[in-house]
Amino acid sequence: MLRRATVAFVVALAVCGCTGPETSRSASGGPVGGQPPAWALAIHGGAGTIPRDLGAERVARYREGLERALRVGSAVLEDGGTSLDAVEQVIRTLEDDPRFNAGKGAVFNRDGKHELDASIMDGATLACGGVAAVGTIRNPITAARLVMERTRHVLLSGTGAERFAEEQGLEPVGQDYFFTERRYRSHVEGLGAGGREGGGTVGAVALDREGNLAAGTSTGGLTNKLPGRVGDSPIIGAGTYARNGVCAVSGTGTGEEFIRHGVARRIAYLVGDGGATVEEAARRVVEGLLGPGHGGVIVLGPDGNVAFVFNTPGMYRGAADASGRFEIGIWE
Amino acid sequence: MLRRATVAFVVALAVCGCTGPETSRSASGGPVGGQPPAWALAIHGGAGTIPRDLGAERVARYREGLERALRVGSAVLEDGGTSLDAVEQVIRTLEDDPRFNAGKGAVFNRDGKHELDASIMDGATLACGGVAAVGTIRNPITAARLVMERTRHVLLSGTGAERFAEEQGLEPVGQDYFFTERRYRSHVEGLGAGGREGGGTVGAVALDREGNLAAGTSTGGLTNKLPGRVGDSPIIGAGTYARNGVCAVSGTGTGEEFIRHGVARRIAYLVGDGGATVEEAARRVVEGLLGPGHGGVIVLGPDGNVAFVFNTPGMYRGAADASGRFEIGIWE
Numbered sequence: 001m002l003r004r005a006t007v008a009f010v011v012a013l014a015v016c017g018c019t020g021p022e023t024s025r026s027a028s029g030g031p032v033g034g035q036p037p038a039w040a041l042a043i044h045g046g047a048g049t050i051p052r053d054l055g056a057e058r059v060a061r062y063r064e065g066l067e068r069a070l071r072v073g074s075a076v077l078e079d080g081g082t083s084l085d086a087v088e089q090v091i092r093t094l095e096d097d098p099r100f101n102a103g104k105g106a107v108f109n110r111d112g113k114h115e116l117d118a119s120i121m122d123g124a125t126l127a128c129g130g131v132a133a134v135g136t137i138r139n140p141i142t143a144a145r146l147v148m149e150r151t152r153h154v155l156l157s158g159t160g161a162e163r164f165a166e167e168q169g170l171e172p173v174g175q176d177y178f179f180t181e182r183r184y185r186s187h188v189e190g191l192g193a194g195g196r197e198g199g200g201t202v203g204a205v206a207l208d209r210e211g212n213l214a215a216g217t218s219t220g221g222l223t224n225k226l227p228g229r230v231g232d233s234p235i236i237g238a239g240t241y242a243r244n245g246v247c248a249v250s251g252t253g254t255g256e257e258f259i260r261h262g263v264a265r266r267i268a269y270l271v272g273d274g275g276a277t278v279e280e281a282a283r284r285v286v287e288g289l290l291g292p293g294h295g296g297v298i299v300l301g302p303d304g305n306v307a308f309v310f311n312t313p314g315m316y317r318g319a320a321d322a323s324g325r326f327e328i329g330i331w332e
Numbered sequence: 333m334l335r336r337a338t339v340a341f342v343v344a345l346a347v348c349g350c351t352g353p354e355t356s357r358s359a360s361g362g363p364v365g366g367q368p369p370a371w372a373l374a375i376h377g378g379a380g381t382i383p384r385d386l387g388a389e390r391v392a393r394y395r396e397g398l399e400r401a402l403r404v405g406s407a408v409l410e411d412g413g414t415s416l417d418a419v420e421q422v423i424r425t426l427e428d429d430p431r432f433n434a435g436k437g438a439v440f441n442r443d444g445k446h447e448l449d450a451s452i453m454d455g456a457t458l459a460c461g462g463v464a465a466v467g468t469i470r471n472p473i474t475a476a477r478l479v480m481e482r483t484r485h486v487l488l489s490g491t492g493a494e495r496f497a498e499e500q501g502l503e504p505v506g507q508d509y510f511f512t513e514r515r516y517r518s519h520v521e522g523l524g525a526g527g528r529e530g531g532g533t534v535g536a537v538a539l540d541r542e543g544n545l546a547a548g549t550s551t552g553g554l555t556n557k558l559p560g561r562v563g564d565s566p567i568i569g570a571g572t573y574a575r576n577g578v579c580a581v582s583g584t585g586t587g588e589e590f591i592r593h594g595v596a597r598r599i600a601y602l603v604g605d606g607g608a609t610v611e612e613a614a615r616r617v618v619e620g621l622l623g624p625g626h627g628g629v630i631v632l633g634p635d636g637n638v639a640f641v642f643n644t645p646g647m648y649r650g651a652a653d654a655s656g657r658f659e660i661g662i663w664e
Contacts, residue, residue, distance in 0.1 A: 115492075126592050132464075132562065133489050153561045154588045157465050158490035160447075160560020228492020229485045230464065230562075237569055237594040256486045260458050262569040262597045269601055 037321035039077035040207045040304035043069055043090050045100045045316030046200035047252045047296035050330060052313075059330065062099060062316055066328045069093040070318040073204060078322070083206035083214035083248075084122055084145070091118070091141040091218050094202035098180045100316075101200030103139060105180045106220025108187035111227050114178040116220055117234040118144045119155075123213030123242035130234035132157040133227075136172040137165045141218045144234070146170070155234060178220070190224045200316075201233060203250025205242070205300040213302060215240050215248040215264075221255070231255025237265035245302050246272035247281070252315070253295010261289040267299055277301070282309035369653035371409035372539045372636035375401055375422050377432045377648030378532035379584045379628035382662060384645075391662065394431060394648055398660045401425040402650040405536060410654070415538035415546035415580075416454055416477070423450070423473040423550050426534035430512045432648075433532030435471060438510045438552025440519035443559050446510040448552055449566040450476045451487075455545030455574035462566035464489040465559075468504040469497045473550045476566070478502070487566060510552070522556045532648075533565060535582025537574070537632040545634060547572050547580040547596075553587070563587025569597035577634050578604035579613070584647070585627010593621040599631055609633070614641035 045066055054062075073090035077083070095103025106114045118140035119130030129148025132155060137143045143165040147156050156164055166172050201219035208214075217240045219233040232239035232255035239255065241264035242248035249264040258264070263285055270281035278299040286297060286309045296310020298317060306319050314331045377398055386394075405422035409415070427435025438446045450472035451462030461480025464487060469475045475497040479488050488496055498504050533551035540546075549565040549572045557563075564571035564587035571587065573596035574580035581596040590596070595617055602613035610631040618629060618641045628642020630649060638651050646663045 128592060133492065151558060152588065153558055154591050155562040156558060156560045157562050158560050160465065160558060164558060164560070226483060226485060226488060226492060226496060228488045228490050228496070230487040230489050235567060236591050237597065256484065259486050259568050260460060262594060265569065265594045265597060269598075269605075273601075273606075 037304040037323045038209050040300060040306065040321035041070065041073045041077055041086060041090070041204065042298045042300050042306045042308070042319045043073065043094070043202070043204045043317065044250060044252055044296070044298050045094060045202050047310040047312040047315035048200070049312060050314035050316070052331070062330065063328050065094070065097045065099050066316055066318045068097070070320050070326065070328070073206060074320045074326070077206060077208055080209055082210070083208040083212050084120065086206040086208065087120060087204045087214045087216040088141055088145055090204040091202055091216050092139045095139050095141060095218055099200075100202050101220045102202045102218040104178055105183060105200070106178045107183050107223040109221070109227050109229070110191070110224045112187060113227065114175055114220055115227065115229070116140045116218070117231055118216070118218035119234045119236060119240045120144045120148060120216040121214065121236055121240050121242040122148070123215070123244040123248055126243065128154050128236045130155045130236065131161040131165070132230040132234040134158065134161045134165070135175055136162045137170060138173045138177065139170070141216055143170060144216070154236060157230065158228070183223070186223050201252040203240070203252060203298060205248035205250055205298055207248070207300055207302065207304055211244065211302065213242045213244050213248040213300065215242040215250050217250045217252070232258035232263070235259060237262050239264060241265050241268050243268055243272065247278050247302070248300045249297055251295060251297045253290070253312070257290055257294045261285070263290070263297065267297065271301070278305055279307040279309070282307040286311055369636040369655045370541050372632060372638065372653035373402065373405045373409055373418060373422070373536065374630045374632050374638045374640070374651045375405065375426070375534070375536045375649065376582060376584055376628070376630050377426060377534050379642040379644040379647035380532070381644065382646030382648070384663070394662065395660050397426070397429045397431050398648055398650045400429070402652050402658065402660070405538060406652045406658070409538060409540055412541055414542070415540040415544050416452065418538040418540065419452060419536045419546045419548040420473055420477055422536040423534055423548050424471045427471050427473060427550055432534050433552045434534045434550040436510055437512045437515060437532070439515050439555040441553070441559055441561070442523070442556045444519060445559065446507055446552060447559065447561070448472045448550070449563055450548070450550035451566045451568060451572045452476045452480060452548040453546065453568055453572050453574040454480070455547070455576040455580055458575065460486050460568045462487045462568065463493040463497070464562040464566040466490065466493045466497070467507055468494045469502060470505045470509060471502070473548055475502060476548070486568060489562065490560070515555070518555050533584040535572070535584060535630060537580035537582055537630055539580070539632055539634065539636055543576065543634065545574045545576050545580040545632065547574040547582050549582045549584070564590035564595070567591060569594050571596060573597050573600050575600055575604065579610050579634070580632045581629055583627060583629045585622070585644070589622055589626045593617070595622070595629065599629065603633070610637055611639040611641070614639040618643055
């Protein structure tokens with residue numbers, strides 16, 4: 001397992017400017033060279049400045065949260081469930097975990113409120129849905145899926161999205177549901193400093209036994225963002241994209257840059273039209289279009305190959321597949 | 333002038349499946365073959381089912397509205413103003429015109445309210461801004477520009493966007509400002525029918541004397557849309573995109589399809605990465621990715637070449653440039 005993890009994450013090493021071999025998982029005899037796994041899953045819990053002195057206990061708690069989500073998604077896929085179900089269940093698990101900036105534990109905006117964004121996309125049909133700037137929905141990823149499946153729209157925002165979710169049977173929660181002491185301190189400390197980055201966005205990309213790809217992303221956005229701000233997470237082509245036969249992408253970072261450069265769609269374009277591997281495409285976009293520190297992406301190809309690429313000091317992440325792979329990473 | 337208009341709009345003819353030569357303006361000795369114009373401008377007032385029996389008086393009023401906007405933008409560019417200023421002023425003019433589905437004259441949503449979307453992008457810097465689902469802003473395109481120029485964000489929605497606009501000095505208007513009898517009838521008639529398309533989105537693309545491209549789009553969205561629905565118009569890469577040296581794009585149609593396929597950015601990829609002409613790129617996306625009746629785009633290249641491509645019966649549109657071109661079109 002150790003060798004595998006080393007190979008899987010050297011892409012990130014190289015991206016970070018650290019010394020290390022330029023090989024990537026696909027180039028070193030991973031699934032591309034052999035039989036593709038029957039299913040595959042990759043997840044993230046945000047990219048950002050993750051202190052090296054985080055402490056063993058906090059590292060363990062983050063790893064535990066990522067492992068739980070990875071197990072939930074792996075079980076769905078192992079049992080023959082759909083990639084959409086796996087993505088939704090992984091993200092619900094991370095939304096419910098107060099350590100990540102999505103659902104419970106979301107950051108505060110400038111007004112001291114929580115406003116959440118999420119989207120999901122079905123690579124088989126290109127069906128997609130999202131919600132933006134919602135404050136009463138416990139699991140925005142499920143609301144995003146309901147937008148996809150039960151409306152003619154792909155994005156609902158604000159109180160309209162909240163009402164829709166309630167009409168669809170999602171029980172509303174109060175703003176206090178999202179409260180965590182840690183995020184409140186960041187809010188108060190950041191008010192004088194003109195705003196800080198959030199970090200901790202969550203996302204998942206999955207390939208199921210039918211060969212269908214799906215992607216999803218959910219976030220509380222940037223700490224002390226302006227009320228009503230919409231980031232890249234709910235926007236198809238910016239923070240989320242999936243297309244069968246090409247790739248599935250979920251991003252995390254400074255959402256404005258992901259929207260400006262259409263990060264998720266650009267990666268899919270480089271793979272689908274340009275013939276790049278998922279690693280090459282992810283690197284070209286994260287290294288070539290995004291500025292240092294702007295974030296990272298997880299990308300899953302139809303062959304089960306996974307790229308984790310980020311230009312921040314760390315990205316909470318994990319990968320699993322039918323071959324028995326089950327890995328968690330935080331730094332390079 | 334007649335010959336020019338004929339040549340300029342044959343792309344649309346061919347797209348509509350009508351018989352006609354496959355030549356386009358660029359292929360037939362337009363600006364590409366000669367000296368590029370010092371400035372160029374193209375505008376639209378929406379694509380859709382525009383009845384052939386619209387009546388001479390209504391046709392004249394639409395033409396008058398388009399001509400006024402085209403004159404406003406042409407004057408900005410002729411005087412050495414920026415493409416951004418031209419785009420904003422054109423769109424403000426169309427927002428103030430009750431004939432188009434943007435600003436005054438916007439359609440009603442399912443609740444009988446008006447919620448407006450707009451975005452603008454600077455091709456020189458890739459700076460961009462948008463507002464979504466706003467109900468108190470008379471000129472959403474100006475609010476979008478303020479988001480671009482005065483925040484670290486690229487998209488604000490709902491009441492947060494409305495408050496921001498007011499803080500920036502835009503005087504709020506009541507919902508009754510947007511009322512028109514015609515849109516109200518469509519709302520009431522459509523409620524039983526499960527919703528209808530809006531049509532009448534407005535947009536502009538401009539090239540200024542400095543060689544800078546800009547694009548913008550503004551809309552009231554779809555008639556009887558769900559409250560909070562966000563379409564493609566405020567989303568960079570979906571309804572709006574501009575990049576110097578590549579092209580500027582504004583779209584109009586079924587916004588969900590424009591988001592799903594990333595229409596504006598896809599056209600820019602095909603031009604910038606694929607080497608397609610603006611006409612070829614627009615046709616490949618509108619004919620190849622969008623379904624029949626989904627809408628159209630205006631695309632302006634850095635050489636002043638313009639493509640109008642739509643797969644609906646008509647698109648309100650116009651083009652002008654420093655060579656004296658000044659043309660309005662509705663059907664092919």
